[in-house]
Amino acid sequence: MTLKKKIVIWYTAWMAVIAVVVAVTIVATSDILARRQAYNDLIEGVHDALGDMRGRGGRIDLDEVDEFDDGIYYQVFDESGMMVKGSELDGVPQAPSVSSAVLQQAGWYVYAQEQDGYAVRGLMRSSQTVSYIGALELISLILLPVVIALSALGGYFITRRNFRPVDRMIETADRISQSADLSSRINIESGNDEIHSLAASFDRMIDRLDEAFRKEKQFTSDVSHELRTPLSVINAECEYALRHSSDNSTLVQALESIKDQNGRMTRLTAQLLMLARSDQDRLTLNLSVFDVSQSAVTVLESFRPQLEEKGITAQSECTAPLMVKADEDMITRVIINLVSNAIQYSRENGHIWIRTYLADDGRPAFSVKDDGIGIAEENQQAVFDRFFQEDSSRTGSSCGLGLSIVKAIAKAHGASVSLISRQGEGSEFIFTFSGKNEIS
Numbered sequence: 001m002t003l004k005k006k007i008v009i010w011y012t013a014w015m016a017v018i019a020v021v022v023a024v025t026i027v028a029t030s031d032i033l034a035r036r037q038a039y040n041d042l043i044e045g046v047h048d049a050l051g052d053m054r055g056r057g058g059r060i061d062l063d064e065v066d067e068f069d070d071g072i073y074y075q076v077f078d079e080s081g082m083m084v085k086g087s088e089l090d091g092v093p094q095a096p097s098v099s100s101a102v103l104q105q106a107g108w109y110v111y112a113q114e115q116d117g118y119a120v121r122g123l124m125r126s127s128q129t130v131s132y133i134g135a136l137e138l139i140s141l142i143l144l145p146v147v148i149a150l151s152a153l154g155g156y157f158i159t160r161r162n163f164r165p166v167d168r169m170i171e172t173a174d175r176i177s178q179s180a181d182l183s184s185r186i187n188i189e190s191g192n193d194e195i196h197s198l199a200a201s202f203d204r205m206i207d208r209l210d211e212a213f214r215k216e217k218q219f220t221s222d223v224s225h226e227l228r229t230p231l232s233v234i235n236a237e238c239e240y241a242l243r244h245s246s247d248n249s250t251l252v253q254a255l256e257s258i259k260d261q262n263g264r265m266t267r268l269t270a271q272l273l274m275l276a277r278s279d280q281d282r283l284t285l286n287l288s289v290f291d292v293s294q295s296a297v298t299v300l301e302s303f304r305p306q307l308e309e310k311g312i313t314a315q316s317e318c319t320a321p322l323m324v325k326a327d328e329d330m331i332t333r334v335i336i337n338l339v340s341n342a343i344q345y346s347r348e349n350g351h352i353w354i355r356t357y358l359a360d361d362g363r364p365a366f367s368v369k370d371d372g373i374g375i376a377e378e379n380q381q382a383v384f385d386r387f388f389q390e391d392s393s394r395t396g397s398s399c400g401l402g403l404s405i406v407k408a409i410a411k412a413h414g415a416s417v418s419l420i421s422r423q424g425e426g427s428e429f430i431f432t433f434s435g436k437n438e439i440s
Contacts (some may be wrong), residue, residue, distance in 0.1 A: 008155045016152035023140040032093055034129040039102045042111045045072045046122040060116060073123040089123060096121040099377045165199040172202075182210035230261035237261075283412040285327040292320035292331060293356040296366055299335040300354055303343060311349040318356040324364045330409045337402040338368035338429050345427070347373040359432055369428035375421040383419065406431070 052064040053076070062085045065074055075086030088094075091106030096119045102111045104126065112121035172184050185203045234257075241254035250323045271354035277283045297316055307314050324331075335354075342352045356366040375383060384407040406429070410417040414434035 005319060007159050008152065011155040011159075012152040015155070016148045019144055019147045019151070023144050027140060027369050031129075038109055038124055038126075038129050039111075041070070042072060042102055042109055042122050042124050042364055044121055045069065045074070046111050046113055048122045049122065050113060053118065053120065054116065060118065065120065071124055071128060075121045075123070077119040077121070081116045084118075086121075092123060100345050162193070162195060165195045169199060171200050172206075177204070182206055182213060206281065232267050233261045283408065285330070285412055287325055288328055289323055289325050290325050290328045291321040292326075292364060292366060293322045294321045294331050296335055296356055299332060299339055302336075303339055304345050307352070310343065310346065312343060312346050312352055313350075314352045314354070316354050318354070319358065320356075322356045322358070322364055322366075326433065327409075328411055330412070334406050334409050334431060335366070336367070337406050338431075340426075341402055341429075342368050342370040342372065346370045357367065363433050363435060365430060365432040367430040369426065371426040374423040374425050375419070375427055376423050380419055384417075403429075406434050 046049070049065050053060060053062060062076055065076055065085055067074055067086050073086065073089060076084050076098070077096050078084050085093070089108070092108055092110070093105070097103065097110070098110040098112045098119060102109050107126050109124045109126055110121065112119055114120075138286055162244075175184050176182060185206060187203065189365055237254040237257045241251050244250040296318055300314055300316055303314070306312075339354065340350070346352060351371050353369040354366070355369070356364070359365045384403045385403045386401055410431060416432050416434075418430045418432070419427060420430070
């Protein structure tokens with residue numbers, strides 16, 4: 001049984017119970033109220049008749065008393081008990097019985113009062129209240145099933161309407177499971193209830209799954225591409241060496257080429273392992289206190305051959321000393337990646353600046369800036385994605401993981417890395433440490 005059916009059944013059952021209780025309560029109380037109203041009408045009628053009987057000047061005028069009015073029969077008796085006005089009624093004693101309360105006699109409600117030697121008696125058939133109660137019971141029996149049916153119908157439509165997002169979620173999930181197409185969404189109209197929130201959360205979950213699968217497919221494709229090149233080279237070099245096995249110099253060259261390609265695959269594997277650990281928040285930090293300015297200068301000096309080869313002028317503007325508490329090897333790797341990236345995308349005879357300083361909020365920071373080709377605005381959010389390269393013609397030995405590793409190391413340190421770039425004018429990458437990296 002579906003949840004909608006269960007809700008409708010329970011809702012209808014409880015509405016039926018409530019309707020029955022209300023109907024029984026109305027019938028039970030109406031009997032009491034009807035009798036009380038009959039008694040009040042009878043007493044009031046008799047007193048009105050006594051008032052009408054006393055005419056102008058205090059004289060008794062029996063003609064002013066009606067024999068029947070509004071369901072009440074009136075009888076007037078003299079001092080001897082003789083009826084002087086009214087009609088004899090079956091089952092009613094001849095002599096009136098004066099009482100301060102209404103009496104029940106042979107199917108009649110009876111009330112009598114005396115005045116000026118005359119007694120006025122009012123009589124009302126008790127069947128009048130019985131018929132009234134019976135009519136009320138009949139109406140209740142007719143309306144009760146109608147109320148229950150309307151409750152069930154209303155419950156069904158309310159439940160159906162409010163569970164419509166759930167039906168669409170089921171349809172969407174079935175469609176995704178059958179076609180493996182994560183582009184489907186529920187996309188229901190906005191609402192503030194829990195079911196609309198659930199539908200919105202479902203769409204957000206599918207968005208994340210779609211993005212995760214897309215990145216996984218891209219990642220698999222990129223890794224396959226990056227590994228295919230060195231493996232092809234290794235295979236070709238092995239075949240070449242086997243064909244020239246008698247030439248020692250050829251063998252040495254082939255082995256050196258194989259060593260280079262193996263080193264490339266080793267670096268790629270190490271980088272992918274670091275990124276995988278970062279994804280799982282398992283990147284281990286070996287914290288120590290060191291001078292990040294000294295690390296920046298050392299890294300820049302290590303790139304002197306590449307800088308001179310391209311005629312690039314490198315300048316350092318470092319606040320010395322600038323002490324931080326971080327993983328020195330990882331921070332050095334960040335500086336290496338940023339400087340290498342700047343050299344790769346700089347122009348011939350261009351410029352590179354590396355700077356360490358205290359940011360406006362007092363946190364340590366360093367930046368690497370170049371006046372190279374820059375990065376298109378639409379690509380600036382993607383530069384930290386794995387295997388992304390702005391200009392494929394400048395890849396060299398790079399596989400597009402350098403900036404992804406920078407971002408992973410920043411995440412592990414609780415730091416931030418940002419980019420300022422304009423296409424054709426150059427780029428600046430800024431690494432800002434978190435407060436916990438400061439040295440007091």
